Amino acid sequence: MAKTYDFLFKLLLIGDSGVGKTCILVRFSEDAFNSTFISTIGIDFKIRTVDIEGKKIKLQIWDTAGQERFRTITTAYYRGAMGIMLVYDVTNEKSFDNIRNWIRNIEENAAADVEKMILGNKCDLEESRVVSRERGQLLAEEHQVKFMETSAKSGQNVETAFLNLAKDIKNKMDRRNPGDDMGTSQSNVHVTAGDSSGSGGGCAC
Amino acid sequence: MAHLPDDDLPSSFDIVIVGTGLIQSIVAAAAARAGKTVLHLDNNSYYGGCWATLMYNDLQRWIEVHSKEVTDEDESTVVTQLNEDEVSVKCNLSLSDKVTNLIEINHSEEEEEEDKGENKTDEEALVESVPINEEPTSNDAPDMPINNEPIESKVKVTWNNLGNQKKRFNFDLIPKLLYCRGEMVDIIVQSGVSRYLEFKSLPKLYCSNANHEIIQVPCSRADVFTSSIVSMLEKRKLMKVLTFCAEYEKHETDYQEYIGHPFTEFLQSRDLTDNIIQFILHSIAMVDESETTLNGLKATQMFLHSLGRFGNAPFLYPLFGNGELPQGFCRLCAVFGGVYCLKRSIRELIVSSDNKQLIGVVCTTGQRIQCSSFVGPAGMLSSGSVSSQRISRAIFITDGQIDGMDEKISLLTIPPASDDSPASRVSVLQLDSSTLTSTEGTNMIHATCKSFGSSAKEDLEFIVQRFFSTCTTPSDNKPRLLWSLYYNLSLSSCSHSTETDSSRDVKSDLPPNVLMVSDPDDTISYEACIHEAKKVFECLYPDEPFLPRMPDSEDIIYGEEETASSDQLAGETEEETSANQKNDEEDQHNDEKDQEFDEKVEDTSTKQNPEQNDSI
Ligand SMILES: Cc1cc2nc3c(=O)[nH]c(=O)nc-3n(C[C@H](O)[C@H](O)[C@H](O)COP(=O)(O)OP(=O)(O)OC[C@H]3O[C@@H](n4cnc5c(N)ncnc54)[C@H](O)[C@@H]3O)c2cc1C
Numbered sequence: 001m002a003k004t005y006d007f008l009f010k011l012l013l014i015g016d017s018g019v020g021k022t023c024i025l026v027r028f029s030e031d032a033f034n035s036t037f038i039s040t041i042g043i044d045f046k047i048r049t050v051d052i053e054g055k056k057i058k059l060q061i062w063d064t065a066g067q068e069r070f071r072t073i074t075t076a077y078y079r080g081a082m083g084i085m086l087v088y089d090v091t092n093e094k095s096f097d098n099i100r101n102w103i104r105n106i107e108e109n110a111a112a113d114v115e116k117m118i119l120g121n122k123c124d125l126e127e128s129r130v131v132s133r134e135r136g137q138l139l140a141e142e143h144q145v146k147f148m149e150t151s152a153k154s155g156q157n158v159e160t161a162f163l164n165l166a167k168d169i170k171n172k173m174d175r176r177n178p179g180d181d182m183g184t185s186q187s188n189v190h191v192t193a194g195d196s197s198g199s200g201g202g203c204a205c
Numbered sequence: 206m207a208h209l210p211d212d213d214l215p216s217s218f219d220i221v222i223v224g225t226g227l228i229q230s231i232v233a234a235a236a237a238r239a240g241k242t243v244l245h246l247d248n249n250s251y252y253g254g255c256w257a258t259l260m261y262n263d264l265q266r267w268i269e270v271h272s273k274e275v276t277d278e279d280e281s282t283v284v285t286q287l288n289e290d291e292v293s294v295k296c297n298l299s300l301s302d303k304v305t306n307l308i309e310i311n312h313s314e315e316e317e318e319e320d321k322g323e324n325k326t327d328e329e330a331l332v333e334s335v336p337i338n339e340e341p342t343s344n345d346a347p348d349m350p351i352n353n354e355p356i357e358s359k360v361k362v363t364w365n366n367l368g369n370q371k372k373r374f375n376f377d378l379i380p381k382l383l384y385c386r387g388e389m390v391d392i393i394v395q396s397g398v399s400r401y402l403e404f405k406s407l408p409k410l411y412c413s414n415a416n417h418e419i420i421q422v423p424c425s426r427a428d429v430f431t432s433s434i435v436s437m438l439e440k441r442k443l444m445k446v447l448t449f450c451a452e453y454e455k456h457e458t459d460y461q462e463y464i465g466h467p468f469t470e471f472l473q474s475r476d477l478t479d480n481i482i483q484f485i486l487h488s489i490a491m492v493d494e495s496e497t498t499l500n501g502l503k504a505t506q507m508f509l510h511s512l513g514r515f516g517n518a519p520f521l522y523p524l525f526g527n528g529e530l531p532q533g534f535c536r537l538c539a540v541f542g543g544v545y546c547l548k549r550s551i552r553e554l555i556v557s558s559d560n561k562q563l564i565g566v567v568c569t570t571g572q573r574i575q576c577s578s579f580v581g582p583a584g585m586l587s588s589g590s591v592s593s594q595r596i597s598r599a600i601f602i603t604d605g606q607i608d609g610m611d612e613k614i615s616l617l618t619i620p621p622a623s624d625d626s627p628a629s630r631v632s633v634l635q636l637d638s639s640t641l642t643s644t645e646g647t648n649m650i651h652a653t654c655k656s657f658g659s660s661a662k663e664d665l666e667f668i669v670q671r672f673f674s675t676c677t678t679p680s681d682n683k684p685r686l687l688w689s690l691y692y693n694l695s696l697s698s699c700s701h702s703t704e705t706d707s708s709r710d711v712k713s714d715l716p717p718n719v720l721m722v723s724d725p726d727d728t729i730s731y732e733a734c735i736h737e738a739k740k741v742f743e744c745l746y747p748d749e750p751f752l753p754r755m756p757d758s759e760d761i762i763y764g765e766e767e768t769a770s771s772d773q774l775a776g777e778t779e780e781e782t783s784a785n786q787k788n789d790e791e792d793q794h795n796d797e798k799d800q801e802f803d804e805k806v807e808d809t810s811t812k813q814n815p816e817q818n819d820s821i
Pocket residue numbers: 015016017068069070071072073098099101102105209210211212
């Protein structure tokens with residue numbers, strides 16, 4: 001039986017509206033940037049399979065569907081997430097300040113051991129930057145998570161960031177006692193054969 | 206709580222929907238799916254209204270809000286600027302009278318008080334029985350091991366020492382289950398909402414007999430013949446009537462004359478003992494004595510057909526609780542462009558004085574929004590014919606399973622008793638930590654019934670005496686009760702008739718483009734809710750398909766098709782195909798992708814065939 005992947009990781013994008021989450025997702029999954037992107041119809045999630053340390057890892061990356069706009073992310077969004085990209089916009093001070101709020105939001109709703117990473121996006125807009133790289137770095141250190149500046153427009157660091165997050169999740173899994181399950185149990189019923197079948201499940205073998 | 210400043214909402218939508226209850230959320234998703242621009246608001250800070258599942262902190266806030274005296278001081282004096290040809294209809298924002306008789310009891314406090322021999326609280330005084338304390342260690346601080354036994358076995362779980370773990374409880378305000386072959390399962394599969402959800406199946410159901418004994422409800426042929434619920438003689442009769450119900454449509458002449466009559470009358474005509482009639486009525490069909498024959502047959506058939514789809518169980522329970530369902534439909538709506546805003550509602554409808562059509566709404570923030578339709582909860586507008594009924598609810602947290610309900614996730618139905626409590630059927634849903642609604646080592650037990658006494662506590666307290674160990678009535682083989690919550694809910698329902706009918710139509714005194722929807726009903730299932738959501742959608746958009754199948758399994762792309770990584774895409778499509786086939790009952794399909802179903806589903810999909818009716 002031909003397996004197309006060894007592991008399935010569910011990842012989320014979180015951050016204020018307009019910081020470039022959807023663009024980052026499109027850049028990573030399709031290597032494209034459409035600056036006239038008008039999100040009348042959103043993206044549910046995107047899939048990309050990557051190779052890490054000889055293993056095929058299927059990344060299922062969920063977008064907020066615009067529900068962050070009026071502070072209305074559903075608690076259901078966080079279910080089964082194994083990694084979260086926290087995104088702010090280096091040209092928008094408030095989006096940076098709100099990272100703390102988003103971290104609190106994650107603590108309330110996501111699994112305690114979810115891997116996190118902070119991204120300062122739009123780093124191509126050097127002339128209108130208001131948040132320095134150092135401040136981003138400090139914030140990340142304070143929360144003990146990795147940090148990277150990205151540009152969905154130029155593609156800078158987008159791929160590296162996702163690969164890093166995926167690698168951290170994989171390392172965490174490898175460290176774990178194989179007997180431990182990654183959260184949800186095998187006896188859960190999925191009423192579709194779609195991709196949700198792997199959420200939180202870890203190894204799909 | 207301080208109001209956070211907000212961006213203004215867009216000023217025009219096709220439809221504004223208030224309340225994120227399940228029916229509104231399904232309608233919202235269907236409207237967005239049909240290409241309508243949707244604004245979906247909710248006055249609460251959480252999704253779901255009374256369909257919600259609340260985390261502990263939200264539940265505490267909910268308790269606080271609903272324990273307050275209802276004060277309608279919110280009579281806003283704000284005047285909305287209207288044009289000459291417009292009139293405004295005020296909306297009722299305070300729906301807090303829906304919840305009454307709220308009582309929360311932390312039994313660890315009770316235990317401590319009992320242990321100290323102090324006076325009982327008012328609540329305690331209701332329970333008249335001499336406190337007997339047979340557990341000497343409970344006098345001491347629970348975290349101090351007294352002898353050499355390991356700490357874990359010594360520390361008694363109490364609500365107080367659960368500490369931070371309490372945050373991980375998820376409380377259904379109204380617990381429900383999905384029939385495995387019910388319309389809800391079909392709709393979530395077809396719409397794609399199923400990718401946001403996971404379920405547990407309920408492999409065993411129980412009922413209790415006149416002697417208060419818990420007995421397993423037979424869910425297969427073999428079960429019927431080994432069941433202790435019926436005598437040997439009754440078994441054949443039971444089999445016969447169930448087989449009949451499973452395909453009742455084929456024998457129309459056999460039930461024709463009972464169509465308008467109660468289901469009980471039909472059952473009596475089949476030469477069944479009272480024992481079996483009660484059993485079918487309350488544990489299989491789960492309908493009231495007064496239910497019509499046709500509805501009774503339908504309910505029985507739904508139960509029987511649901512067996513064997515996902516395990517030999519008729520029901521599914523959503524992980525994290527039922528509140529995941531409205532959130533799933535809201536997400537689907539958002540993916541199709543729906544705009545969401547919580548902690549906000551509307552205070553007025555603006556109606557044209559010429560043609561009595563709704564032309565817009567005014568938000569609680571004062572913002573005016575143009576729209577061509579409006580959907581809101583029953584009771585929001587004083588007009589509209591709405592009926593209401595009261596249910597009694599109890600939620601118990603215990604340190605173990607109910608004795609006799611050895612299946613961790615299971616449903617017990619307690620039929621009404623003529624002399625004893627309860628006076629109406631009580632559903633007891635037992636959930637363990639694998640449903641992610643309770644924590645390791647505890648159970649969440651929901652009890653629900655139509656109200657018959659003066660309060661939820663009066664109606665449902667018999668469950669405590671019957672099944673739990675408390676400090677006033679300790680028992681070794683019963684789980685200890687840690688915490689309980691009682692409340693009554695008053696649930697509104699409105700009838701929807703299509704177009705012309707004016708006498709009983711809720712729309713009658715409302716603008717035709719304003720629709721009200723019901724609260725949850727008192728049944729355990731979602732069937733009525735789906736039915737109403739479809740009906741409302743049909744009234745709004747008669748020519749649009751209702752939640753058609755998702756165009757693509759991976760995502761909804763506004764632009765061009767993906768060409769890169771075609772392997773995966775092929776994989777995805779295949780998976781979706783097998784999902785469709787599953788839905789079309791071609792479960793036997795032995796595609797490699799089926800391997801990705803978790804074992805349980807796979808097991809039964811092969812077991813289930815070749816005969817659909819194998820289970821009964
Ligand atoms: C997750 C989160 C939780 C917050 N919780 C609180 C709080 O409890 N009390 C408080 O005073 N302030 C809170 N804030 C901050 C607050 O929302 C505003 O940032 C602040 O009040 C300034 O308001 P504003 O009108 O300038 O911006 P706003 O328009 O209020 O917010 C700007 C952006 O922040 C995001 N956002 C803000 N709040 C939330 C939220 N709760 N959930 C999801 N997205 C949000 C949205 O994407 C929005 O577009 C929170 C912020 C976030 C991100």
